[in-house]
Amino acid sequence: MMLFSLGRVPAIIATIVYGIPPMLRLTTLAFKQLPKDLLELGQASGASPRDILFKIELPTAAPTLMVGLNQCILMSLAMVVLAGLVGAGGLGAEVTRGLSRMEMGLGLRAGLAIVAVALLMDRLSRGALQRHSPARLG
Numbered sequence: 001m002m003l004f005s006l007g008r009v010p011a012i013i014a015t016i017v018y019g020i021p022p023m024l025r026l027t028t029l030a031f032k033q034l035p036k037d038l039l040e041l042g043q044a045s046g047a048s049p050r051d052i053l054f055k056i057e058l059p060t061a062a063p064t065l066m067v068g069l070n071q072c073i074l075m076s077l078a079m080v081v082l083a084g085l086v087g088a089g090g091l092g093a094e095v096t097r098g099l100s101r102m103e104m105g106l107g108l109r110a111g112l113a114i115v116a117v118a119l120l121m122d123r124l125s126r127g128a129l130q131r132h133s134p135a136r137l138g
Contacts, residue, residue, distance in 0.1 A: 011079070011088035019076035026068030030061035066129040073125060077118045091117075 034057055042052040058065075084092020091110045098107025 006087040008083075008088045010086050011083035014082060014086075015076050015079040018079050019072045022071035022075055023068040026064055026071065030064035030068070031057065033064065034060055063129060066125060070122060070125040070129070073121045074118060077114065077121065080114050 038056050038060060039052065042056045047055070080090060080092040081095050082092065084090060084094070084096045087093075091114050094110035095107050095114070098104065098110060
């Protein structure tokens, strides 16, 4: 029994279901790893809960949140070929078409394009992480 038909909608749903859990897990981890001393310092200095969130918690958790975003992007890109299999089109459909017709050149080109997009997105998110991370000593 199929829950969804073929096309873009099931591809989007599958991408969301596959891509969101790493982001949720790393968001939870980011806020659990916050040093309690910083939170106590914010409360002791009379900061409002909003100030504590935006000036202490989010900047401190930003590196782990950016890693979560990176993983979400890369996991979503992993669904491109599956999206092509369910009729959503795009590069995944080109890979599927190339493999089903035994046109290895077409499948290889589309696969390399997916890898290039994944590398580009990975480098961009890592660059954003390095810009927002505090300078490390050593």
